[in-house]
Amino acid sequence: MKTLAILISGQGSNMASLARACLEERWPARVGAVISNREDAAGLALARELGLPVHVLPHAGFDGREAFDAALARQLDALGADLVVLAGFMRILTDGFVHRLEGRLVNIHPSLLPVFPGLGTHARALAAGVRVHGATVHLVTPTLDHGPILAQAAVPVLDGDDAARLAARVLRAEHRLYPTAVRWLVEGRVRVRDGRAEVEGVDAAQRLLWEATA
Ligand code: GRF
Numbered sequence: 001m002k003t004l005a006i007l008i009s010g011q012g013s014n015m016a017s018l019a020r021a022c023l024e025e026r027w028p029a030r031v032g033a034v035i036s037n038r039e040d041a042a043g044l045a046l047a048r049e050l051g052l053p054v055h056v057l058p059h060a061g062f063d064g065r066e067a068f069d070a071a072l073a074r075q076l077d078a079l080g081a082d083l084v085v086l087a088g089f090m091r092i093l094t095d096g097f098v099h100r101l102e103g104r105l106v107n108i109h110p111s112l113l114p115v116f117p118g119l120g121t122h123a124r125a126l127a128a129g130v131r132v133h134g135a136t137v138h139l140v141t142p143t144l145d146h147g148p149i150l151a152q153a154a155v156p157v158l159d160g161d162d163a164a165r166l167a168a169r170v171l172r173a174e175h176r177l178y179p180t181a182v183r184w185l186v187e188g189r190v191r192v193r194d195g196r197a198e199v200e201g202v203d204a205a206q207r208l209l210w211e212a213t214a
Pocket of ligand 1: 010011012013014087108109135
């Protein structure tokens with residue numbers, strides 16, 4: 001049985017989809033804690049409703065990134081977290097923290113990486129005029145929004161889209177994509193070779209999710 005820690009800063013909808021999938025699909029895992037760096041994160045109430053243990057570690061109380069990441073690492077160690085899942089966790093992590101968790105730290109980013117790393121991805125996709133947008137699940141490396149790609153979800157950009165409509169379409173796809181990819185990690189199927197992820201028993205088509213609906 002693996003222990004997952006899910007890190008959030010906001011509404012926590014990906015956290016909820018992961019926690020539900022873990023339970024309903026009977027993963028060999030449990031959510032040991034939902035940790036937020038913000039006490040006003042709406043996702044905390046959702047986590048409590050789901051009966052998940054909740055911890056708040058407000059970053060404002062720490063003198064710099066190193067100190068915050070050290071406290072976070074201690075909390076993850078105390079939980080015995082095997083896998084650390086970033087789900088809208090709005091903090092840049094230090095290299096030391098990332099290296100310690102190599103292969104066990106996963107993120108979802110709302111674009112088809114390597115395009116549009118960073119913030120404001122939906123508005124940037126619209127401004128660029130791309131026809132396809134989406135989300136990426138990747139292992140975390142010290143470079144922001146970078147790292148071996150486990151799976152991607154693609155959605156169309158439709159007439160009349162604004163950033164909010166496009167974001168909602170991507171988020172719906174994220175809720176299917178993230179549990180799929182995290183489950184592969186839980187099942188120990190992921191290997192990294194030459195900077196690229198390989199997923200045992202999973203073919204290329206299964207690592208791409210198409211979400212054609214509006
Ligand atoms: C998602 O779009 C995710 O890709 C990004 O932050 C957002 C979090 O949404 N990293 P939620 O808090 O899971 O609802």
